[in-house]
Amino acid sequence: GENVEQHPSTLSVQEGDSAVIKCTYSDSASNYFPWYKQELGKRPQLIIDIRSNVGEKKDQRIAVTLNKTAKHFSLHITETQPEDSAVYFCAARGFDEKLTFGTGTRLTIIP
Amino acid sequence: DAGITQSPRYKITETGRQVTLMCHQTWSHSYMFWYRQDLGHGLRLIYYSAAADITDKGEVPDGYVVSRSKTENFPLTLESATRSQTSVYFCASSVDRDRDEQYFGPGTRLTVT
Numbered sequence: 001g002e003n004v005e006q007h008p009s010t011l012s013v014q015e016g017d018s019a020v021i022k023c024t025y026s027d028s029a030s031n032y033f034p035w036y037k038q039e040l041g042k043r044p045q046l047i048i049d050i051r052s053n054v055g056e057k058k059d060q061r062i063a064v065t066l067n068k069t070a071k072h073f074s075l076h077i078t079e080t081q082p083e084d085s086a087v088y089f090c091a092a093r094g095f096d097e098k099l100t101f102g103t104g105t106r107l108t109i110i111p
Numbered sequence: 112d113a114g115i116t117q118s119p120r121y122k123i124t125e126t127g128r129q130v131t132l133m134c135h136q137t138w139s140h141s142y143m144f145w146y147r148q149d150l151g152h153g154l155r156l157i158y159y160s161a162a163a164d165i166t167d168k169g170e171v172p173d174g175y176v177v178s179r180s181k182t183e184n185f186p187l188t189l190e191s192a193t194r195s196q197t198s199v200y201f202c203a204s205s206v207d208r209d210r211d212e213q214y215f216g217p218g219t220r221l222t223v224t
Binding site for chain 2: 001006032034042043044045046049089091093098099100101102103104
């Protein structure tokens, strides 16, 4: 099955700076890559996703890039704000149509 | 978000007992999923269902049973609870196979003593 690795596990950035979280996947047939944000004690919520036929997608301060050749994708958050503090999960949908999640990145924004 | 609910929100049970976690969605979504969340492991798929009466195993199905007699309900049963099943359990749903976003329930925190 699919295997997703996510780095770093923790990340602290100064407010206003950018944050980057990286994930790699193993199944070359994977075609869908979502990112979920989970605030403390809350449920995961989708913030952005990308499909394998697209290299980059942007939504305001959030962007995701995909490199199919290298089998990695990244989440970029610019102009970080305190409300960006949360745990972020990447995921990949493999040949079996199931989502496999990374282990999460705890992002802390320092005021 | 009120469209997918889980009950109970918190549960403490003893080793060996059977416990059922409930999941209910009001959107008539075809797909439903059960995940467990543990530190260092992220979210791991236990079981999923593509429609009523259709279920399939995920990554960590051992010790769990599911059923889906109605589209809106997807209960998860731990047949004989073990301490290793102490976790936060999330139910999720998605519209269909082509519309991919999964909507998560609020979670159930289960402690097995």
